[in-house]
Amino acid sequence: MTPDSSALVIGFDADDTLWHNESIFEKTHERYRALLAQYHDAATVDRTLYATELRNLELYGYGVKGFTLSAIETAIQLTDGKIGAEEIQHLILLGRDMLAHPVELLEGVEETLAALASRHRLLLITKGDLRDQERKLAKSHLAAHFRHVEIVSEKNELSYAEILRRHGIAARRFLMVGNSLKSDILPVLALGGAGAHVPYHLTWAAERVEGVPQAAGRFFQLENLRGLPAVVAALANPNFS
């Protein structure tokens, strides 16, 4: 281990990077479309729900509770108020199911974190509902690998800069790992850090961006977390600084 390598701090996104999340939302969307199928086609339902979510994002923030409220609001709108209380109660239960859903780790997560934690300071940096994210971390049994856990309301240059400052981490010694180019990779590259993008097979529309980041030697594309130790080794090369 070179000093360069040991000085590298690695941040991890949680949802869809360490464990499945968007797939749970997708299952809920399917049930939601079925509930409203007698009123509208699936595309209209999806489009209207997404518009409501975006409109409410500033006020509600990310997470299941805000999603559930947006789903109820959209259902009332799409049925011109004809939706029954029983169906709305069903939506509340769909939300509750999501919150109570088991945490299913993604491929290679457990062994990769265990291997890296012995040599590097690992941070968990996630956005969303405070209690929900804490609960998922507890259920994941991964908490012991992380030196710090940061649950933030938004992941952008400002929030990453604040986290790095607070923990005394130089951006050029920081690698962020996550499935979202927009939230996990681009802001960290902009600050001068490195990013390892591990795409999930589903991406929420609000997280989609066009193009591939241009940051030679600082941007890496991985299929799953098993490729991460090689990236860490590459960054330990003295050419990276």
Place this chain on the structure above:
Amino acid sequence: MTPDSSALVIGFDADDTLWHNESIFEKTHERYRALLAQYHDAATVDRTLYATELRNLELYGYGVKGFTLSAIETAIQLTDGKIGAEEIQHLILLGRDMLAHPVELLEGVEETLAALASRHRLLLITKGDLRDQERKLAKSHLAAHFRHVEIVSEKNELSYAEILRRHGIAARRFLMVGNSLKSDILPVLALGGAGAHVPYHLTWAAERVEGVPQAAGRFFQLENLRGLPAVVAALANPNFS
């Protein structure tokens, strides 16, 4: 200023300590009772809503979004599903009004924080919805007074101990100020710190506790934040350690 005094770190609760909060919930409760008045008396509405909130607390955590979901669920239950979609939309708007509500500071807050911040490290320690608490802090224009802002999902001995550890604060040099004996005062006294209780005229049932804390020289009762500098001066007395 004695060294003892400058070494004192002061933590502040936010809702109902720095700004009005429970009064906003109380206004919403009034509108909620009116909405359901044709089905049930006010006491039944209050009791059932509170039971739903407590049942959902573990899953939803604190905050307006969880409250709104519990209010919808309770309304469906109390009307045997007869409540209309329009009334449910009204409940969603009530929740939104709470989130968008202006922040109104309590008496003496601004000048007391300004005076203390020049001599002491001030922390804001609050529980609830991440985005909502951040928004209220921004609206309050008080953020600059606080060295650290901690938004936690629960305020108990464990979470206070973790905050003190993270910031390298000895409990005996820590004073917590807040309106809730249960969340702000008792856990800090148990850790060996000091507590200044500043009651708000309304207390949510889930925050109520019986009796007065027994911790001579470490527990203080204030009418408003204007009394705080005197408490800080008393704690700076070398007898406190």
